[in-house]
Every structure is written in C-alpha cells, then in structure tokens.
Amino acid sequence: MSERKLTTRAEDFSEWYNQVVVRAELADYAPVRGCMIVRPYGWALWENITAALDQRFKATGHVNAAFPLLIPRSFIEKEKSHVAGFSPELAVVTHGGGEELEEPLVIRPTSETIIGHSYAKWIQSYRDLPLLINQWNSVVRWELRTRLFLRTLEFFWQEGHTAHATADEAEAETRQMVDVYSDFAVHEAAIPVIPGRKSEAEKFAGAEITYSLEAMMGDGKALQFCTSHNLGQNFAKAFEIRYLDKNGVLQHCWTTSWGLSTRVVGALIMVHGDDQGLIFPPRLAPYQIVIVPIFKTDDEKITVFETARRLQRELTDAGLRVKMDEREGMSPGFKFNDWEMRGVPLRLELGPKDVAKGSAVLARRDRPGKEGKVFLPQPGMAAAVAGLLEDIQKALHRRALEFRRARTVEPADYGEFKKAVEVGFAFCWWCGGSDCEEKIKEETKATMRCIPLDQSLGANPTGSGGSGECVYCRQPAKEKAIFARAY
C-alpha cells in the first residue's frame, strides 16, 4: 500500500515492474541473495494457476508424486549435456547432521536424473507404460542476475516426467503438453502465445527437441512461458530405463519432461499491467471483484454495509472470489487506487444513493475512467458480474494479441530486422545455422525465440510452407523464426 505514484512503463519498464511487484505485495526479497518470498496475494495467484493446470494435467491422464529435493552429485553427471548445462548453477550440500558428507548432494535444479533413477526401478514391462507423472515443487539454480518471479535462485514450478514405449508416443506427449499449456495460456492467463521449436543453442540440456511458448511482454520483449522437451532416449540410456516389449525384447524407453514456473506470474504482470499497476485476468485473479462501501455518517455506514454484505454473500455463493474492503480511516478514492494497483478486475462501489436506488456501480479495471463504469440493478447482480468478468477476460486477451501483432514485423532485410527487435518480434526466414543465430545475438541482443509450429502465426492460413532467404546470411531458408530480445 502506497500513495506514491508508480513509475510509468514508458519511463522505465523494469522499474515499473519492480515497484508493482513489491507494492502490490505479490512478493518480497528474501535475506538470501536472489531468493524470493511469495506473499499471500502472490501465492493466491499461483494457487489459481496451479489449480487450472493441475486439472488439465489430470484430465490428460497424469498423476502427481513427490521426488526428493536432494540428489547425489554423481547423478547429474550421468547425462553428458545435462551436466554441462547445470553444473555451473548447482547449490551443493556438503554437511549434514554436523558431519561432512561422503558424497556431496545437490539441491535439485530439475529432476530428470532422480526420476530417471526411479523409473528404471519401477518400469519392467510394456504394461508399465506410459508412465505419466507430474510434481509441484521448487528447484534451485544459482543464477547471478535475479529478479522477482522472472529469475530467482529458488523458484516454484511443476515438472512433468513421462516414459513411453516408442519415439512416436514420446513426441505425441511432448506436443500434447504444448497444447495443454497453450490452452491454459489463452483461456486462463489471457496471454497469446506462439508455440514453437527451440534452436540447438537454446534447447534444454539433455533434450532432443525443446518446444516452448513465447509471449510478448508490454515492452515488446519476449518471455518463455514454459517448455516441453522430447528427451529421446538420452536419459533412458543414462539411467537404464528399460522395458520388456510384447516380444520379450528389452528396450530403452523414450522420455519427456515439461515445466511451467512462477515466471508466468511475471508474464501476467508484464502483459496485462498498465501505469496504474496490475491487471489480472478474472479466471486467475485472487480477487475477481472488490466491494468498496462508501459512506459519511454512521447511519449511512450501517445501511451501506448491510447491502454490501448481502451482495458479498450473493456473489460468493455464485462461486466468485470477492473481497470486501472494510478498512477504516481510508477514503474511497484511496481504496479505488489501491485495488486498481493490485489488479482486481472489477470494483463494485456502493453508496447510500445506490442502496436507495437498489443499484450499484461497477468499474472495470481494464477500461479506466467513465468508459468502464456501469450502473447495475442489485437483483441479478451475480450473473451480471460473471458476464462482465468474462468480457474482461476476453478483452485482455484481445488487447494483448493486438499489441503483439502490431509489434511483430516480417523484416525484408537485416536493416528492418534490427529496427523490429528494438520494439518487438522479428518474424523472418532463418537458415537454421548457429553462426547466424550467434551473430544476430551479438549485434542486436535478439535471440532465436522459436520456430513457430504455425508458420503463419495464425494470421494467414495460406502463409505456411515455402522458402526464402535467411535474414542474416541470405542463404536458402526453409523455416521462419521469431527473433526478439528476451527476459
């Protein structure tokens, strides 16, 4: 809570982000450098995210489990590219119970290795496949530059780990999870995403193929929303995950992993927020509607609260997440600003006149000022509120999609490319070479975000396929890629 004005996004997007995270009490800095405390308001948001995803994971046949936090150091070393990727980021436990350990343990940076070890024990025959397990937990990666939600030493996430009998099934699972995440992104987070394939340089340490969803933030930069990895037989071979097939032949499994983290909270902030603060999509918002009672005299207070409480009850009974602001000693105007800053999608204002007229004022967070205000009769309020929330949900997605489209350019040459990545995404032919990718990064700070699965970005169904010239080297190219500066 603070009356100081937020820095505007145009002034300093990054500073705006930091301010809004702390002032809205989503998170706080921990005493250990780079760690994060997720405060109740932020955690309520994360709980809604987890519920929406967990339900989708279970509907697609996955079950949850819990694997240990501590992994023997030697496990990480069993898969060659995995160790190369994660070694520099490990937190190492050397002492336990007052004594030095014989073998140091690492705090999991991700769980492919310890899960691979278990799967090797649990999987015997084709009857045990597919094995489809997810876990919700936190992992630790020793990052140097950290920011709340976007990159922290410890972060919260889910990691799915599956084992299959064939390469095709593993690829189908990997792609299925891309679809599951996309559905979540669009329908829950109201964030338009571009599903695509990562380059060799950007893929997960140990994966054959990494898919990601890329989203555009309010400053035009990209954020990787989540990833889904086809691990081929890399971990199955490193950990001897094998099964007897129907013919009695011993085969290595094919495995996948996929994850989404608290980074998504950062995405929600940066996609939807405005200069007044946060705007949460109704389906994920900790509070979907806040009721602010307005009164001057004690008599008015009694009347207004009576009606306000009744409305609160009606809305709550209809399954809505309602906050009643009963704080004393604060003006309605202060409360309006405070809840706007905190991103509550809808505000119900109720004064003595509204009570007398049997109505209330509803103010939409996504449309500031009079444009977003409607007067509604109290009877049928719950249905009207539910309808408004649905409108807001759709409007946020539409706005974000329009913003991304407006800032996505198909550059004709490298000159246009350089301008495009100053403010948004460049969508262009790329030869697939790491050299071009590396040079582009050096010269423009833009990285290869993904090769979109839909080569038309959904804009032009006839635009897929074909070929062109690489935006950098002008050699023949068969696929278009998204390049952007990224979080």
Added chain:
Amino acid sequence: MSERKLTTRAEDFSEWYNQVVVRAELADYAPVRGCMIVRPYGWALWENITAALDQRFKATGHVNAAFPLLIPRSFIEKEKSHVAGFSPELAVVTHGGGEELEEPLVIRPTSETIIGHSYAKWIQSYRDLPLLINQWNSVVRWELRTRLFLRTLEFFWQEGHTAHATADEAEAETRQMVDVYSDFAVHEAAIPVIPGRKSEAEKFAGAEITYSLEAMMGDGKALQFCTSHNLGQNFAKAFEIRYLDKNGVLQHCWTTSWGLSTRVVGALIMVHGDDQGLIFPPRLAPYQIVIVPIFKTDDEKITVFETARRLQRELTDAGLRVKMDEREGMSPGFKFNDWEMRGVPLRLELGPKDVAKGSAVLARRDRPGKEGKVFLPQPGMAAAVAGLLEDIQKALHRRALEFRRARTVEPADYGEFKKAVEVGFAFCWWCGGSDCEEKIKEETKATMRCIPLDQSLGANPTGSGGSGECVYCRQPAKEKAIFARAY
C-alpha cells in the same frame, strides 16, 4: 503388486508396516539415505489430506504463502533454545554456482526464523495484526534412524505461523489450531486423538507451550499426530517483530506456529490397517471404490464392461473417486486381494449374473468375508455407495476408539504402569517433574506423551480435576498424563 503374503502385524508390526508401504506403492526409498519418494498413490492420499486441512485453515482466516528453502546459518542462532534444538539436524549448503559461499546456508528444518525476519519487516502497527499465514512445503532434518513417512530426512508438511497483539490472542490461536486438527483427525482421518500439553522436555525448541494430538497405533504405541506451539515473545524478541499499539507504544508481538506432516500417512496405515494390508478412511482414500468386472467369455466381457462403465460414470458424476480395474491377465481373486492390500474402502464386483439381475455385489474393506458383502440393485447405486462409505468412515473411527480405550489403563501403581505401557497407554497422575519423566523413560522406554486437555479422556465427564499421587515418586500430583512408547 505382489502375491507373497504380508507378514502379519502380530508377527512383526514394524515389518508389516514396511511391506505394506512399499507393496501398496505409497512410497519408495530414495537414493539419498533417509529420503523418501512419495509415489502417485501415496501422493493422492496426501493431496486429499492437504485439501481437507487447507479448507479448514482458510475457513479460520489463514492465507498461504511461500518462504524460501534456504536460510542464512546465522538466523538459526538468533533464538537460544531453537539453535540448541535444531543445530544437530541441519543440512548445510556451502557452495553455490561453483564457489564457496561467504556465509553457509541451511535448508530449512522449520521456518520460524525466516518468517520472523519477514514479519519484522511487514508488521508496523496493530492494524497489521493478526497476521495468519500458512505454507505447504518440505523441510529437511538430518535424522539418523529413518522410516518411510514416520521419520525421513526430507518430509512434507504445512507450517502455520501467526503473529498477534496480545498473549491471550496467541494462546487462543494455538488452541484453535488444536481444535482444527482434532476435527480433521476425527472426521477425515477417522483417528481418535488426545489433545494435550507437552512436557518441558518434549516441547518445541523455542516454544513456551506445545500442544499435540496423540494417537494410538495398531501395536499400542503412540504417534504424535501434529503440534501447535505458543511461542510467546521468544521469536518476536529474537527477530524484533514489533508493532505500534493504539496508544502509539512499540510492543513485541506474540507468535505461534503449528504443523502437520506426512507422518499422518504413517498414522493412517498403523491405525486402520489389518493383516490384509491398508484400510483407508473413505474421506481421504485416493479411490473410494474400485469396480472389478468379472467375466469368462468375450461376450460376457462386452456386456459386463458396458454396465461397469455406466456405473463408473454414475458414481464419478456423484462426486465419488472411482477406480475401474481393467487390467488384463489377472484373475478377479487376484484383483480383490490387490485392492484390499491397497486399502480401497469399497469394492464393486460385477459379473454376467449381476448384469442380468440388474444388481451388483458391494464388499466392505473393513469387514472381511461374507459379513461385509451386500447385493444392491443398480438403480440408486451412487446414493447407496455414498451411504456405505459414510458407514465405513464412522465404523473405522469407532473401532480405533474402542481399541484405544481397551488398551488405555489407569495404573494404580508403578507395577501396573509398567505392564500398561507394554501394550498401550498409561493414563496416570504425574507430579510434573522432569526427574520422574526421565526415570520412567529409562526404565520403561515410555515417554510423557501429553497432559490431556480433557482430564477424563472424554470417557467420564465428572472425572476431571482433583489430585493424586505421582505414579513414580508418589508425591502430590495435580494432573494426569499419558505415558506410552512412541514412534
């Protein structure tokens, strides 16, 4: 899954426990000594436990948050008795990102210290109180002797941490949580519990008062179901958690903490299980009912599955957790035994004759053999199943309560006491002295479990109050205590 017979509880209770945990696939041993993998079936049970508790915590005004895993070593040292209690059990991170850390970090053994640090920042005035936060996470304590669920290096739990303006409010919160846990124990876990006060020797390191719920396991030993601590101003003073009261005077807060862990899974196993394996109370069971289709010919299979699927749908639609056993190549008898071992409270058997008659056989897990079987018509099956599940829930609690009563003795002298703690609880006058407590432990292995809040154990409303002679030293005693050997 295994056709070997379980060791019986009478033969070796401890071995029975280990076998049933592993064979029912509740948990597995991790590669790191003393750590545990909670497998999907065990985690589904834990998810039901967390949901039942979380709903109760929220209904009593608590919110969830997430505090970091890593705590500076120096934090643990700020509260004198806390450091004495936890120092020997710490896991210490000395290296991060390839470098030695300036200050070692510990993996949280519990979060009073890091939360105290945050509360000191967040709490300014009486308006910020009470602060009522819970978190679901895992903690690490370097235990030497470990057993799955009962004592593991890493375990899963919730830890509530609250701050209050007055001593009375803190005590009321501490006691409220005892009630919340008791309600959960009785109505969800079907486990009768004895709420009571811990001795000085047994209380939490840093608490003024520790309350616990004590339950009797199937071998007569006690298990501490959960704890609730009144921390007084100990942590508030160590971490400077202060608030300005209404008169503008700076005061230290009063804090509490309370927790319940995956040990409770161990309690569910040991309270309800029998020689056939697990018996889960319906309200927490991962599957409440398993459907086993019975057929010989392909034609029968088609008919039986058609009806089985319809019943599955009806039961699922009624909000029940249903498992259909479609496994091939296993006899119905094998499946019956398998699901009995896994503790599913109700089994629905459906064969061609049942289909023809429009009925089905329901078999209760808590009553073996014919006694527990009923034939029911298919119409109205969901309501009948719900009713049966409620009966089973109550029957399990009743049985456990009768068992505990039968094995709880009020010994007239120390001779009787020694016999009582061989098989169950001794409920007796105790002078309150640590010497007697210590001697009793040395001589009988029984520890002071708690001084029951209800000094009649609910059996005799007029039995409270009064005084007697300490069972050990025969000095005057004002309170009765429960002594027992314990997990």
